[in-house]
Amino acid sequence: MRRAATAVAAFMNYVAGWNYILCAAFITIDVLCRNFGGFSSSATTEITSYMLAFGIAWGLAHALATRSHIRIDVLVNRLPIGLRQYLHGFALLLLTGLSLFIAWCAWGLVGESILFNAKDTSALAIPLVIPQGLWTIGITMLAVFAVVLLLEVICLLATGNAAEIDRLLGPRGYQEETQEVLEAVGLAPARSADAGDEQL
Amino acid sequence: MIAIIFLLVMLAIALFAASQGAAALPIGEIMMLVGLFLVFFGSGVYIAVVLGALALLSGFVFSDRPFWLFLGQVIWAPSSNFVLVAVPLFLLMGEILLRSGLSEQLYRALNVWMRRWPGGLLHTNIAACAVFSAISGSSVATAATMGSVALPYFEKTAYSQRMVLGSLAAGGALGNLIPPGITFIVYGLMTETSVGKMYIAAIVPSVLVCLLFFAVIFVHGLRLPSKAKPPPATARERWQSLVDLLPTSLLILIVLGTIYGGIATPTEAAALGVVASIVFALVARKLSFKLLNESAEATARNTSMLGLILFGAYMLNFIMTQLRVPQSLAEIVSTLPLPAWAIMLVIIGFYLALGTFMEGFSMIITTIPVVFPVVKSLGYDPIWFGVIVTMLIEIAMISPPDGTVMYVLQGMRRTPGPITDVFSGVMPFVGVYMLALLILLWFPGLALVLVPH
Numbered sequence: 001m002r003r004a005a006t007a008v009a010a011f012m013n014y015v016a017g018w019n020y021i022l023c024a025a026f027i028t029i030d031v032l033c034r035n036f037g038g039f040s041s042s043a044t045t046e047i048t049s050y051m052l053a054f055g056i057a058w059g060l061a062h063a064l065a066t067r068s069h070i071r072i073d074v075l076v077n078r079l080p081i082g083l084r085q086y087l088h089g090f091a092l093l094l095l096t097g098l099s100l101f102i103a104w105c106a107w108g109l110v111g112e113s114i115l116f117n118a119k120d121t122s123a124l125a126i127p128l129v130i131p132q133g134l135w136t137i138g139i140t141m142l143a144v145f146a147v148v149l150l151l152e153v154i155c156l157l158a159t160g161n162a163a164e165i166d167r168l169l170g171p172r173g174y175q176e177e178t179q180e181v182l183e184a185v186g187l188a189p190a191r192s193a194d195a196g197d198e199q200l
Numbered sequence: 201m202i203a204i205i206f207l208l209v210m211l212a213i214a215l216f217a218a219s220q221g222a223a224a225l226p227i228g229e230i231m232m233l234v235g236l237f238l239v240f241f242g243s244g245v246y247i248a249v250v251l252g253a254l255a256l257l258s259g260f261v262f263s264d265r266p267f268w269l270f271l272g273q274v275i276w277a278p279s280s281n282f283v284l285v286a287v288p289l290f291l292l293m294g295e296i297l298l299r300s301g302l303s304e305q306l307y308r309a310l311n312v313w314m315r316r317w318p319g320g321l322l323h324t325n326i327a328a329c330a331v332f333s334a335i336s337g338s339s340v341a342t343a344a345t346m347g348s349v350a351l352p353y354f355e356k357t358a359y360s361q362r363m364v365l366g367s368l369a370a371g372g373a374l375g376n377l378i379p380p381g382i383t384f385i386v387y388g389l390m391t392e393t394s395v396g397k398m399y400i401a402a403i404v405p406s407v408l409v410c411l412l413f414f415a416v417i418f419v420h421g422l423r424l425p426s427k428a429k430p431p432p433a434t435a436r437e438r439w440q441s442l443v444d445l446l447p448t449s450l451l452i453l454i455v456l457g458t459i460y461g462g463i464a465t466p467t468e469a470a471a472l473g474v475v476a477s478i479v480f481a482l483v484a485r486k487l488s489f490k491l492l493n494e495s496a497e498a499t500a501r502n503t504s505m506l507g508l509i510l511f512g513a514y515m516l517n518f519i520m521t522q523l524r525v526p527q528s529l530a531e532i533v534s535t536l537p538l539p540a541w542a543i544m545l546v547i548i549g550f551y552l553a554l555g556t557f558m559e560g561f562s563m564i565i566t567t568i569p570v571v572f573p574v575v576k577s578l579g580y581d582p583i584w585f586g587v588i589v590t591m592l593i594e595i596a597m598i599s600p601p602d603g604t605v606m607y608v609l610q611g612m613r614r615t616p617g618p619i620t621d622v623f624s625g626v627m628p629f630v631g632v633y634m635l636a637l638l639i640l641l642w643f644p645g646l647a648l649v650l651v652p653h
Contacts, residue, residue, distance in 0.1 A: 019500075020292050069505055181298075182608075
């Protein structure tokens with residue numbers, strides 16, 4: 001079940017990421033049109049703001065899955081694993097609670113927008129239900145993922161598998177951050193090594 | 201360690217203030233909240249959750265209004281803020297540039313011009329980082345990109361390993377200070393300060409820090425003159441280097457030029473930058489679906505990480521403002537029998553201490569709602585304080601023993617060695633960074649001189 005949720009979260013995160021690329025293209029076109037074509041979509045500010053809300057919300061669950069949400073880990077990482085697993089569980093429990101609460105707030109906001117048939121003030125008068133609804137779906141996914149993860153952690157606590165809990169919830173260390181950046185620039189080393197030799 | 205000492209000092213000041221008869225302060229409740237805060241932080245709860253939980257707790261305990269009905273709107277506001285759109289866009293641009301190999305050309309080109317100065321290649325490290333910072337808003341990306349390019353040049357040379365790593369880490373710490381930085385956007389969002397104006401205000405401090413860095417290397421170079429000077433560059437080499445600098449200069453023109461020229465807002469400039477960096481990746485034959493997909497993934501993940509903290513912070517901020525906490529805190533501080541600069545020094549100490557164990561963004565988002573009203577009531581300029589906060593975060597980022605930038609560099613080293621090499625190498629640079637901070641404290645005008653009123 002967690003695997004399925006992780007896959008959904010990862011997919012939603014990719015959608016969120018490509019959404020930012022689209023967002024950049026959209027704003028660029030608007031700026032170019034405004035300066036050289038003399039016209040503008042006149043709702044770019046609103047639409048891209050909604051794209052941001054969409055992107056933030058849809059990436060939330062994946063960030064939890066990849067343990068990217070920030071915790072203060074100075075103390076936790078120094079504790080023995082027996083104690084650490086409970087702290088991981090506690091942190092996740094609170095996160096689940098908060099994400100459920102935020103999701104509830106978000107649904108409330110959507111409900112109000114439907115009730116009052118709220119539209120934004122841009123030229124297109126976009127009904128707020130659309131962006132807020134998409135946003136709420138993303139937040140709800142965070143809550144769902146947190147619940148699924150919490151259930152799994154409870155099972156693991158019951159069976160005493162502390163190492164697995166640490167793997168699922170332990171904050172990302174410097175090694176992982178470094179590894180990620182190194183992989184990203186990993187394209188370069190072969191070529192830059194050549195350049196270095198030339199220099200010498 | 202620094203953090204503990206600092207907490208003790210703070211406690212002493214608080215007690216001193218209480219004994220001076222600042223009786224209006226509900227010490228008990230505040231202490232309880234601070235205690236809860238510490239327990240949550242200590243037990244490694246997610247930062248966003250700490251903020252959110254505190255908001256709900258203090259809301260239910262101290263407020264008699266149905267505040268929860270408004271929270272949906274409260275967290276929707278930052279989610280759909282046009283200024284904040286710049287953050288994922290700058291992150292995206294950094295991710296694309298990180299993977300596109302543009303930095304290598306840049307490094308080679310600058311090297312032609314600087315390698316004969318005392319300190320040689322080390323200057324190139326700083327200059328390349330500084331130039332790269334002017335297109336990227338992230339310190340880790342700057343250090344990582346330049347590190348991957350620069351370190352091979354230093355293999356088998358007589359340069360001090362410590363200085364090499366130290367100068368790269370220090371160069372990374374320019375990433376957020378030299379416009380366009382993401383810290384400024386988040387600060388601007390939370391304090392409703394103009395991001396564009398802060399980018400202008402950051403110019404003189406950026407130049408100051410760079411000059412100080414060059415001075416450190418210059419002194420180091422004079423003390424340890426290298427045996428063989430590299431040959432002077434030929435005219436052809438110089439022309440080639442100028443051609444190599446072209447893409448970077450164009451990017452700077454597109455991103456910063458449009459902001460300073462008043463053609464585009466920072467968000468729009470960021471969008472232009474993303475498109476331009478995709479084009480450059482295409483020209484460099486590095487563009488692929490994989491590159492874009494990986495950049496998209498990392499951008500979305502990091503933005504959401506920031507977003508969740510913003511949710512928590514906005515909830516807490518909303519409740520706090522309802523309860524008038526920042527306002528009364530600002531009033532109390534302004535009646536303290538201390539001069540404004542002393543309180544500012546305390547605030548700076550507070551950030552330096554916090555920075556030893558907290559990541560930069562979470563630090564700003566968590567503290568600014570409370571600190572900012574105090575700073576404002578002391579009569580300091582919001583734009584100036586934005587620059588100061590950014591510098592503090594950068595210093596924290598390269599202060600041992602914590603700091604992603606340094607660990608990234610350590611991970612890139614070809615010649616193995618202890619992490620303490622990076623630590624001792626970076627220390628002189630941390631020192632002059634602090635010096636720059638003090639200079640700005642003494643002469644706030646340095647930051648504000650270029651800002652239009």
